[in-house]
Amino acid sequence: MESILVLTHADESGAALSKGSLEAVTAGRELAARLAAELTIGIVAKDATDAARQVAGAAKRVLAVEGEAFTQARFKSDAAACEALCRAARATIVLASESSRFARVMAAVAHRAAGVIDTHVTAIGGADSVEATRWFYRQRIEAVMNREKRPWFLMVESGTHPAYAGSTTHPTFDSGAGQVQVEQIVVDLPAMRTNVTGTRAPKLDAQTIRPEAKLLFVAGAGWTKKQPDGQIHVEQAGELILSFLKTSGASLGSSKSLVDQGGEGNSVLPFLTHLNQVGQTGSTPRHAKGLSTCCHGEEPHVVGWRFVGERRAVSLDPNCGWTRGKADVVYVADAFEVIERVNALLEKKASPGS
Amino acid sequence: MGFHIVVCAGIVPDPLQTLEPATGPNGPGIKTEMVLPAVLDPWAASALYEAANLAGKNPGSKVWLVSLGPKAKLQQVMMSVAQKVSFELVPIDGPIGGFPDAQATAAALAETIGAIPGLERARLMLFGGWESATRGAGVTLQLVGERLGIADQFQGVDAIEVREDGSFEVLERVEGGKHQVSVCTGVPAVLGWATGNLAEPRNNPQVGMANMRTIMPALQKAKMVTLDANGLQYVSVSLPKQQRATRVEKNMSADEIAAELVAWMGAE
Numbered sequence: 001m002e003s004i005l006v007l008t009h010a011d012e013s014g015a016a017l018s019k020g021s022l023e024a025v026t027a028g029r030e031l032a033a034r035l036a037a038e039l040t041i042g043i044v045a046k047d048a049t050d051a052a053r054q055v056a057g058a059a060k061r062v063l064a065v066e067g068e069a070f071t072q073a074r075f076k077s078d079a080a081a082c083e084a085l086c087r088a089a090r091a092t093i094v095l096a097s098e099s100s101r102f103a104r105v106m107a108a109v110a111h112r113a114a115g116v117i118d119t120h121v122t123a124i125g126g127a128d129s130v131e132a133t134r135w136f137y138r139q140r141i142e143a144v145m146n147r148e149k150r151p152w153f154l155m156v157e158s159g160t161h162p163a164y165a166g167s168t169t170h171p172t173f174d175s176g177a178g179q180v181q182v183e184q185i186v187v188d189l190p191a192m193r194t195n196v197t198g199t200r201a202p203k204l205d206a207q208t209i210r211p212e213a214k215l216l217f218v219a220g221a222g223w224t225k226k227q228p229d230g231q232i233h234v235e236q237a238g239e240l241i242l243s244f245l246k247t248s249g250a251s252l253g254s255s256k257s258l259v260d261q262g263g264e265g266n267s268v269l270p271f272l273t274h275l276n277q278v279g280q281t282g283s284t285p286r287h288a289k290g291l292s293t294c295c296h297g298e299e300p301h302v303v304g305w306r307f308v309g310e311r312r313a314v315s316l317d318p319n320c321g322w323t324r325g326k327a328d329v330v331y332v333a334d335a336f337e338v339i340e341r342v343n344a345l346l347e348k349k350a351s352p353g354s
Numbered sequence: 355m356g357f358h359i360v361v362c363a364g365i366v367p368d369p370l371q372t373l374e375p376a377t378g379p380n381g382p383g384i385k386t387e388m389v390l391p392a393v394l395d396p397w398a399a400s401a402l403y404e405a406a407n408l409a410g411k412n413p414g415s416k417v418w419l420v421s422l423g424p425k426a427k428l429q430q431v432m433m434s435v436a437q438k439v440s441f442e443l444v445p446i447d448g449p450i451g452g453f454p455d456a457q458a459t460a461a462a463l464a465e466t467i468g469a470i471p472g473l474e475r476a477r478l479m480l481f482g483g484w485e486s487a488t489r490g491a492g493v494t495l496q497l498v499g500e501r502l503g504i505a506d507q508f509q510g511v512d513a514i515e516v517r518e519d520g521s522f523e524v525l526e527r528v529e530g531g532k533h534q535v536s537v538c539t540g541v542p543a544v545l546g547w548a549t550g551n552l553a554e555p556r557n558n559p560q561v562g563m564a565n566m567r568t569i570m571p572a573l574q575k576a577k578m579v580t581l582d583a584n585g586l587q588y589v590s591v592s593l594p595k596q597q598r599a600t601r602v603e604k605n606m607s608a609d610e611i612a613a614e615l616v617a618w619m620g621a622e
Contacts, residue, residue, distance in 0.1 A: 073528070073534060074536070075505070075506060075507040075508070076505045076506065079505075099529065100509070100510060100526070100527065100528040100529055100534070101528075103492055103509060104496070104507065104508070104509045104526075105496075105507075106493075107456075107492075107493035107494075107496040107497050107500070108496050108497065108499070108500040108507070110493075111457075111497055111500045111501070112500070116455075116457055116584050116585070116586070117456075117457075117491075117493055118491065119491045119492055119493055120490065120491065120492075131589055135490070136452045136453065136488065136489060136490065136591075137367075137373055137384075137452055137487065137488055137490070138369075138487050138490055140373050140593070140594075141373060141375050141384075141591060141592070141593060141594075142591075142592055142593075142594055143382070143453075143588055143589075143590065143591045143592075144588070144589040144590045144591075145586060145587060145588050145589060146587050146589060147584070147585045147586050147587070148585035148587075149584055149585035190505075193505075193506055193538055193539040193540070194506050194536050194537070194538045194539075195536065195537050195538075196534060196535070196536045197523075197535045197536065197537055198534075198535050199528065199532045199533060199534050199535065200525065200532065200533045200534075200535050201531065201532050201533075207530070207531060208531070209530060209531025210530075210531075211529060211530060214619075215619055248619060260553075274512070274548070274549040275527065275531045276531075277549070280369045280396065280487060281396045281397065281487075281549065282549075289618070289619065291615065291619075298370070299369070299370065300369040300370065306594070310618075311598070312615065312618065314611070318602065318604060322600070323600050323602050324600070325597040325598045325599075325600055326598065326600070327598060327600055328598050328599075328600065328601065329600070329601045329602075329603065330600055330601070330602045330603065331603045331606060331611045331615075332602065332603065332604045333603075333606065333608060333611055334608065337608035338608050338611050338612055338615070340608075341608050341609055341611075341612035342612040342615050342616055344612075345612055345613065345616045346616060349616070349620075
């Protein structure tokens with residue numbers, strides 16, 4: 001019989017659980033209900049009191065590793081904390097969110113637990129067994145897999161499950177919302193050689209990467225190419241794009257070719273970095289909608305759109321990759337003209353009285 | 355003293371190639387993968403360039419490139435990679451592709467690295483891509499580091515700055531387009547690289563000739579490995595069926611397109 005441990009960690013506040021952790025709790029509850037398995041939740045936080053309240057009633061046991069050392073997202077301390085939670089829970093299946101914090105350590109934890117790990121899991125199914133779905137070759141091939149070996153660690157992609165938002169009426173887990181007994185797990189940490197000193201945002205006028213945005217706006221290399229007047233208008237392109245981001249609230253993505261232009265000494269959009277890059281050597285963001293502009297829609301870029309729901313593109317090339325079943329709508333038009341008018345409409349919408 | 359930098363890098367199909375899954379006697383793979391043009395894994399290639407750059411700045415450093423793949427395929431890819439930067443190749447003759455188990459791959463890599471003659475663990479920086487373009491799991495390098503007993507690991511690295519006292523600052527990608535800044539007192543350490551900050555070096559025939567003098571003998575002596583499945587079974591391997599019925603609008607004015615886009619963006 002399977003037993004399930006969901007490993008969670010605090011968000012930047014240090015007290016509340018991260019959204020990804022709450023999504024993993026939902027995944028754990030669903031799997032536990034299907035397998036009639038015992039569910040345990042493990043928390044890594046500076047102070048787990050508030051975090052434990054968030055999962056009150058969600059699981060039979062709640063374990064916590066607490067302390068100042070666990071404020072930092074650091075390999076050595078996080079791996080030790082997760083290892084201790086795994087040893088205390090003795091679960092056969094361990095779920096965790098695919099956060100940068102846990103992605104840094106979970107394979108090592110699986111190794112210490114003599115287990116195996118699979119990451120970037122987008123679905124957990126199976127009838128009598130557990131089957132995990134994930135993508136290979138940068139979202140180009142989908143596979144469903146299972147393993148005999150236990151413990152089996154599964155890292156769940158963000159956005160694949162709703163965040164756990166409090167006790168429901170499931171009889172297996174309800175033990176009184178708000179009431180939770182937390183078992184403290186003590187970890188003897190060795191001396192730390194790494195100190196996390198903070199976070200740094202790219203040198204930008206404004207943060208352009210917004211994971212929670214509904215819309216992904218992708219700028220392709222065409223923005224920096226010669227326009228119908230024979231001239232390059234990088235400055236105008238930058239103003240149009242930033243204005244669009246400001247009025248729409250969209251997150252900015254880019255193709256590799258545009259980001260790479262900076263390293264080749266060409267005119268570039270100054271607010272773009274490799275962090276904006278979407279595709280094979282970039283990110284695979286999750287947004288409900290995506291709008292591509294001045295981008296050819298080549299496969300290495302489009303694989304990064306795998307989890308973008310509705311897709312539209314503005315391109316001067318009627319035979320670009322987007323027209324070959326990769327977008328819902330392709331407008332064959334000049335993106336400079338279109339985005340200028342979109343910005344005007346959005347500004348008008350934002351201040352209807354003016 | 356300099357660093358001993360070991361870069362783990364696999365080989366992957368050229369990103370522009372069409373990939374089609376096929377099942378063979380050893381499990382799933384890519385149809386005609388052995389004849390598809392291959393390149394060094396992109397993020398691991400970033401790691402190699404960063405390693406060479408770091409070695410250049412720290413006299414006495416040395417770079418090893420450890421790569422697992424079919425010997426013939428490794429030889430093809432090394433013909434171009436060898437012209438980029440100086441390194442000593444440590445090839446492992448094994449299966450290609452993303453479907454073999456990551457745990458078994460890591461075990462083979464760790465065993466090989468542990469047996470590199472002259473490698474000093476106290477000077478070791480273990481580099482690689484934070485994820486491959488095949489399996490893309492982001493676990494292999496971490497497992498290699500764990501097997502080698504390295505307790506300071508960093509993933510999604512975009513920059514490293516080594517200080518005079520031997521400590522170094524690392525920037526790792528975290529959520530929201532930010533970097534986490536960490537300071538480590540010194541090596542050994544594992545750094546799984548993202549894009550980094552270096553452009554691809556230009557081909558240098560002299561570097562290529564020097565590298566090839568050691569690459570060919572190393573390939574001839576490459577150890578052959580088989581990878582344990584660790585109980586991994588594939589239920590299905592398939593291409594996504596999602597093919598959109600694209601509406602191509604060639605005659606709409608900019609005003610009409612803008613109005614339609616704004617309405618679409620606002621719709622739930």
